[in-house]
Every structure is written in structure tokens, then in C-alpha cells.
Amino acid sequence: MERTEYNLIIIGGGPAGLAAAVAAYDAGERSILILERETRLGGILNQCIHNGFGLHTFQEELTGPEYAQRFIDKVLERGIEYKLDTMVMSIGQGEDGSKEVMAVNEADGLLLLKARALILAMGCRERSRGALNIPGFRPAGIFSAGTAQRLVNIEGYLPGRRVVILGSGDIGLIMARRMTLEGAKVLVCAELMPYSGGLKRNIVQCLDDFGIPLKLSHTVVRIEGKERVEGVVIAQVGPDRKPIPGTEEHYDCDTLLLSVGLLPENELTIGLGAEISRITNGPVVNESLETSVPGVFAAGNVLHVHDLVDYVSEEAHLAGERAAEYITACKDAMCAPPEKEKQIPVAFSGGIRYTVPCTIDPDKIGDWLKIRFRVGDVMTQRKVVLCLDSEPVLVKKRRVMAPGEMEELVLTRKVLAAHPDLSSIEIRIEEDKA
Amino acid sequence: MNTVNLTCIGCPLGCQIEVLMDDDKNIRLITGNTCPRGEKYARKEVTAPTRIVTSSVRVYGSRQGERMVSLKTASDIPKEKIMDVIRDLRGVSVPCPVRIGDVLLHNIAGTGVDMIATKDVD
Numbered sequence: 161m162e163r164t165e166y167n168l169i170i171i172g173g174g175p176a177g178l179a180a181a182v183a184a185y186d187a188g189e190r191s192i193l194i195l196e197r198e199t200r201l202g203g204i205l206n207q208c209i210h211n212g213f214g215l216h217t218f219q220e221e222l223t224g225p226e227y228a229q230r231f232i233d234k235v236l237e238r239g240i241e242y243k244l245d246t247m248v249m250s251i252g253q254g255e256d257g258s259k260e261v262m263a264v265n266e267a268d269g270l271l272l273l274k275a276r277a278l279i280l281a282m283g284c285r286e287r288s289r290g291a292l293n294i295p296g297f298r299p300a301g302i303f304s305a306g307t308a309q310r311l312v313n314i315e316g317y318l319p320g321r322r323v324v325i326l327g328s329g330d331i332g333l334i335m336a337r338r339m340t341l342e343g344a345k346v347l348v349c350a351e352l353m354p355y356s357g358g359l360k361r362n363i364v365q366c367l368d369d370f371g372i373p374l375k376l377s378h379t380v381v382r383i384e385g386k387e388r389v390e391g392v393v394i395a396q397v398g399p400d401r402k403p404i405p406g407t408e409e410h411y412d413c414d415t416l417l418l419s420v421g422l423l424p425e426n427e428l429t430i431g432l433g434a435e436i437s438r439i440t441n442g443p444v445v446n447e448s449l450e451t452s453v454p455g456v457f458a459a460g461n462v463l464h465v466h467d468l469v470d471y472v473s474e475e476a477h478l479a480g481e482r483a484a485e486y487i488t489a490c491k492d493a494m495c496a497p498p499e500k501e502k503q504i505p506v507a508f509s510g511g512i513r514y515t516v517p518c519t520i521d522p523d524k525i526g527d528w529l530k531i532r533f534r535v536g537d538v539m540t541q542r543k544v545v546l547c548l549d550s551e552p553v554l555v556k557k558r559r560v561m562a563p564g565e566m567e568e569l570v571l572t573r574k575v576l577a578a579h580p581d582l583s584s585i586e587i588r589i590e591e592d593k594a
Numbered sequence: 595m596n597t598v599n600l601t602c603i604g605c606p607l608g609c610q611i612e613v614l615m616d617d618d619k620n621i622r623l624i625t626g627n628t629c630p631r632g633e634k635y636a637r638k639e640v641t642a643p644t645r646i647v648t649s650s651v652r653v654y655g656s657r658q659g660e661r662m663v664s665l666k667t668a669s670d671i672p673k674e675k676i677m678d679v680i681r682d683l684r685g686v687s688v689p690c691p692v693r694i695g696d697v698l699l700h701n702i703a704g705t706g707v708d709m710i711a712t713k714d715v716d
């Protein structure tokens with residue numbers, strides 16, 4: 161009889177799931193199961209064969225598969241159980257407070273699993289073209305950048321010869337270089353916004369190195385071709401992001417790659433009934449990265465889209481530790497006894513779009529807690545001010561902030577200790593006149 | 595004299611740096627950088643730019659059904675050699691199993707640098 165009860169089930173075997181599993185194990189938890197829908201652990205890192213991963217975590221530059229393998233090795237060394245090719249269909253709560261997971265795979269058929277705690281680590285997916293409304297037919301030759309990446313790096317074939325890229329997200333930039341190296345001609349990368357969402361390093365090493373133009377404030381207004389893409393028309397957009405008539409330019413191409421953003425993948429989370437943030441599309445979490453459903457934690461791109469995998473690993477480490485603590489508090493029951501809530505919302509202003517976590521219980525912070533956030537626009541000469549009960553306790557000068565770069569503030573136990581009856585936490589961005 | 599325009603990749607500010615060079619390729623003036631890191635970056639980029647090259651090649655005999663294995667140059671190579679490296683990888687196919695760090699090709703494109711596997715494939 162297959163085992164069906166675990167203390168901790170982790171949904172997703174990518175960077176977040178792997179780091180969470182290792183941290184939970186190292187915190188003393190031994191009953192862990194990772195569920196992964198692909199045929200190998202590592203998630204999206206397996207197709208990210210470029211380098212630049214791990215500078216923060218390992219102080220060296222690794223490629224995606226190498227970074228993944230470091231964590232896979234840790235999971236294997238610890239003998240943590242995992243199931244591949246396993247698709248989770250739904251998650252829910254039992255009457256005894258247990259978490260129920262329904263999954264399927266070829267070997268076991270339908271799996272009904274129970275756990276005391278869950279960690280959501282499903283990652284994200286790419287925004288699709290449907291969400292973008294480009295006029296024209298739906299010919300072959302339109303791919304998301306991630307799909308193209310998979311085709312080239314995993315399947316081993318080139319999806320097109322003459323390429324236009326819409327969106328300057330990092331995957332799109334990486335694929336501009338990759339397809340050029342594989343012999344395709346990348347004609348242009350068009351970005352709707354007046355700035356790129358991608359890392360500077362990728363703009364230089366993936367576009368500039370190969371003379372590929374980046375057209376900011378431009379978008380695709382028409383796709384030509386019925387069976388296969390035959391060309392696209394790009395136009396400049398005004399401050400209202402609407403195309404400016406008369407600026408159209410035609411490109412003969414057979415392929416259009418879309419790199420227009422990522423969305424946390426939260427169908428399971430919504431099915432569970434956990435509260436979802438309308439800004440991040442990820443669950444609302446507290447300082448322990450616990451969702452509104454006690455005992456269900458989240459980390460990585462399922463929570464909010466990260467630009468560096470190192471931060472995913474770090475975040476997932478915290479989720480793993482906190483899940484292990486939760487399980488300890490369960491004792492013999494299937495869930496932990498309800499606690500007196502002392503959650504303080506993290507208020508923010510001055511151009512911040514969201515923070516993770518959304519609420520903080522000051523008693524539950526270890527030595528420090530990282531508050532991560534993103535801004536909604538490019539800003540220069542600013543300072544980030546953290547206030548506890550309206551008193552500024554931390555000021556961080558930022559010469560430049562951009563939506564594409566995640567920001568962080570470290571709230572320490574020491575700073576908190578000076579505010580024993582804390583009732584408000586606020587992060588503000590202000591102009592730095594000095 | 596000629597000028598080279600660069601974007602510094604040292605931090606998100608992405609300063610636009612201008613390097614003025616004389617006809618003997620000596621650097622005469624570096625402007626536009628906000629901090630010394632930018633100057634260092636610009637010097638390297640105009641005199642001896644290097645890159646790590648990553649790619650993937652076919653594997654055969656994979657029990658896992660994998661078709662490709664990813665690989666990289668074991669260290670930086672001169673930027674102008676990127677396309678030569680890629681050319682030497684065309685048509686290459688390697689037998690399984692492959693371990694991360696295995697040397698798959700020696701002295702790629704005469705750079706003196708080996709291509710090593712970045713993925714385990716069984």
C-alpha cells in the first residue's frame with residue numbers, strides 16, 4: 161500500500177520547492193513529499209542554460225541546470241521523497257484541519273494524499289498572446305519566449321529563421337541571443353514601455369552584443385500571414401501607450417516571440433480558498449510566508465515573480481523552516497491550534513506596488529525579516545523609509561529604482577525590540593533632495 | 595579619435611558611458627559613469643571584452659529520453675570568438691551518460707578553453 165500521509169507536501173519541484181524541502185528537513189522534519197509534474201526535478205531552470213545564476217547563493221556564476229542540480233543533490237542526499245510526472249489536481253482542507261491533495265500520475269493513478277502542512281511552489285507561467293489583443297489571424301510561428309527556449313534547448317530545434325520579439329522581459333532577451341547563436345536573424349525587440357523590464361546585463365550581452373535594436377515605446381500592431389507568420393508591423397506608442405499613426409514599420413519575418421510578463425500560477429491556491437493579491441496574483445502571506453489558510457505556505461514565483469533565482473531559494477528556505485515549525489506545533493493533531501492573531505498590515509506609499517509579506521506578527525520574526533517590494537515606475541534620487549508607529553527607523557537611499565528590479569528592506573529583531581507595542585508598519589518612498 | 599558608447603551593467607542605474615579612443619586604440623577619456631566600477635567595466639569592454647558562451651548539443655543513448663545536453667565554456671573567452679565557438683558546436687553529438695563538469699570538447703575554436711557539460715543526463 162502506497163503511503164498517503166505526510167507531515168509536509170510540497171507542490172512543485174523547481175527552485176522554490178527544492179529549497180523549501182531542504183530547509184524543512186534541516187529544521188528537523190523528516191516526513192516530506194515533493195510533487196513535480198515534469199519528468200525531472202529543477203523546474204524551469206532546466207531550460208535556462210545561460211549563466212548568471214547563483215552569484216548570491218554560491219558566489220559563482222552557474223547556468224540554470226547547474227544551479228538546480230546543487231539543490232537536487234541536497235534533496236537526494238537527505239533522502240527526501242519525491243514523485244515526478246505527477247500533476248496535482250486540487251488541494252483542500254479536511255474536517256480535522258488536515259490538508260488534502262488530489263494528484264494523478266501514470267504509475268499510481270489517482271492519489272489522495274494528506275498532510276499537516278503544504279508549501280505552494282508551483283512557480284509562474286508566461287502571459288499569453290490572447291491577453292494582448294494583437295489584430296490579425298492566428299498563424300503558426302507565434303511563440304512565447306519560454307516555449308521557444310524549451311524548443312531550442314530541450315527539444316533541439318529552431319522554431320524560426322527571421323524573428324521579431326515583442327516585450328523585453330529577460331526570457332525574451334535571452335532568446336534573442338540564443339536564436340541568433342543558433343543561426344536565426346533577430347530583427348528587432350519591441351517594448352511597449354519607455355523602459356525595459358529586463359536586466360541591464362541582458363540588454364548589453366543579448367541585444368547590444370549582436371547589434372539587435374531595442375525599440376522602447378513600440379508595439380506590434382499587426383501580424384501578417386494566415387498559415388504561418390509572414391511579417392509583423394511595429395509602431396511607436398504615445399504616453400497613453402496607443403500606437404501613433406504614421407510610425408508603422410514593416411518587418412518580414414516568420415516568427416514572433418512574446419516576452420510580455422509572467423503570472424504566478426495559482427489555480428490550486430484559488431481552489432483552496434486562500435486570499436489572493438490582485439497586484440501580484442499570488443497569495444496574501446504573513447511574515448512566515450503563510451497564506452490565509454493556516455498551515456499552507458507559499459514561496460517563489462507562485463507568490464510573486466522574482467528576477468533572481470537566489471531570492472527564490474532564500475524565500476523558500478524561510479517557508480520550509482516555518483512549515484516545519486507549524487508541524488511541530490501540531491503535535492498529534494492534523495493542524496496547529498489557532499493562535500491569537502497579532503498581524504500588523506505593512507502599509508506602503510510613494511510608488512510601491514506591493515510588499516511581501518503583506519502582514520507581520522512582530523513576535524514571529526527571527527533575527528531578521530526581508531520585506532520585498534516592487535515599484536510601479538522608474539524613479540531616481542529616492543529614499544526608502546521604514547516607519548514603526550510613524551517613527552522612521554530605517555532609511556535606505558536609492559539612486560534609481562525600476563519596476564524590473566525587486567527591492568528589499570531588512571527589518572531586524574533589534575529594531576523591533578525598541579517598539580514593544582507596535583501597531584503600525586509603513587514603508588514610504590520619498591524624494592532624496594540631498 | 596573615435597568614441598565607443600556602452601551601457602554599464604554594474605548596477606540597475608545602467609549609466610551610458612562614452613569612451614574616447616585615439617587612433618592607436620589608447621583610451622583618452624571615459625565619461626558618463628557615476629562610479630569607479632563603471633570606469634573599470636568600460637576599460638575592459640573596449641580593450642578585451644570577454645564572455646562565457648553557453649549552448650546545447652545533441653546527446654545519444656539517453657535512458658531518460660533526453661535529446662540535448664547543455665554546455666558552457668569552462669571560462670571566459672574573447673567576445674569576438676563567440677561565433678567561432680558556436681560554429682564548432684554545429685553537428686556535435688555526445689554519448690550518455692554525461693555529468694556536470696565533464697569536458698565535452700577540448701580547446702574550442704582554438705581559444706584554449708574547454709566546453710564542459712552543465713547538466714546531468716543519463
Ligand code: SF4
Nearest residue numbers: 602604605608609632
Ligand atoms: S557606473 Fe557605477 S553607478 Fe553607473 S551603472 Fe555602472 S556601477 Fe552603476
